[in-house]
Amino acid sequence: MNLTFDHVHKHFGELPVVDGFANEIKTGELVALVGPSGCGKSTLLHLAAGLEKPTQGSVLADGRAVSGPHPSRTLVFQEHALYPWLTLLDNVALALEFQKAPKSRAREAARQWLARVSLAGFEHYYPHQVSGGMRQRAALARAFIAQPQTLLMDEPFGALDALTRLSLQDVLRQLIAQEKPTVLLVTHDVDEALFLADRIIVFSPRPARVLREFNLAHHEKTHDLSGLADEKREILRLLGIAVDGAGAHADLALAA
Template sequence: MTTNIATLRGGVKIDRLRLVLGQGARAFEAVQDVSLDIAPGEFICLLGPSGCGKSTLLGALAGHIPASSGSITVDGTAISGPHPERGLVFQQHTLFPWKSVLANVAFGLKMQGVARKEREARARELIALVGLEGFEQHYPSQLSGGMRQRVEIARVLITHPRVMLMDEPFGALDAQTRLMMQHLLLDVWARIRTTIVFITHDIDEALFLADRIFVMSPRPGRIVEELRLDFERPRGAGLVTSPEFTRLKRHCLDLLHPEAHPQPLARLSPLGPPIEQLQRKTA
């Protein structure tokens, strides 16, 4: 299932993007003047403190949050709303609890009208790719947190998205499982080579996974520095103790240390504003 590099899609261009959330006196600028160019098949991380607009920016990439100004395109086409070619993986899984692993992974193809035999064959291939062969008939409640996230990744990949958007997908996992999932994700990405935009506030995770890191400022979120990582792939556990890894980690810590401390914000979902804001609006 290795993708030919020459056929890669998923080039992302963000040009002077500004995102304002809320209305009237409660409106605030979440993202300010962000410009990025992401090559097809590239693995990039957005690294920043909580409340800096990382998830808001991911929501705009997903098509759930409209741009206040500026633009986002994928392969030259402007984003105008959600689309299966931009798959989302959240920190908490979104699997159907009443469906088996096989049915969850195959669901996207079912919605596209793909015949049962074909969609289940493709689902089994991806289930094997994420290391869950033999668990096809299990239900989400019978799986560990790491296993559920593997199913989530397979579910998103089955429709061959141009871009996979990952919002701190391993944040709720224990340290050992998190490290295992990082290795698994890199192995899957090396075979599929879809473009990945990965949100994290964990410096080690960003340095271990990414081709490039875009470090964001506290709110309103701006790109304060781009770091290109030249570590060889495949990457092993020994990387995190290397002198260059340690140097870059110190540099990231310096970048993330804010000079001021703005009022904390509720963590924003890529699907839009916090639920309490919606409740106030409809009250």
């Protein structure tokens, strides 16, 4: 699914949040949005999801104006948003049941998706009985099970520890390679953006204006980011973050 932002402006009352954003996210592309906290990145996700309407301009999905939520576009939050009274299996199956799939088919598909995110054997556990990383794996299974054409991800791993976050990034990268959705990712972690993204768009403080784009489509996807040191340093410079020669502190000051 192509996702087009056609000179989008968004105000909340007198407060300008997005200022003339124009970009096309092509089918199968993963684009990361990076910028200071509160600059308008999440608002762009909400506009793409149909949860908000532009003050001016339009958002198009495959050439059609986005006028409200649709199953073809799934929003994934930092918090897993699993229902605590349902097992992991029932939580994942619910995404298909909402689309009127028979319960038996939904549960079988949920079982298969839990296995794909390395949660086989945990189907009948409740969210409070498993770790934060396992809950987020279940949330990924729930996001992918209905095969959305577009994933809108708002810091999906931001609440996890560093090692768990790296592991989940690998899981996400593998699922994207297999399922090929269009992905718009908001992250405060520059390393995460460099590892996952085909393109990175760097925003100014509110109201969100594009400072620069980085095209990474031809770079090998590996956690060894030494080959992207120049790009990392430039992104941090654009964000006003002082770093040492190794480019440290990539995911710290962005959240300030």
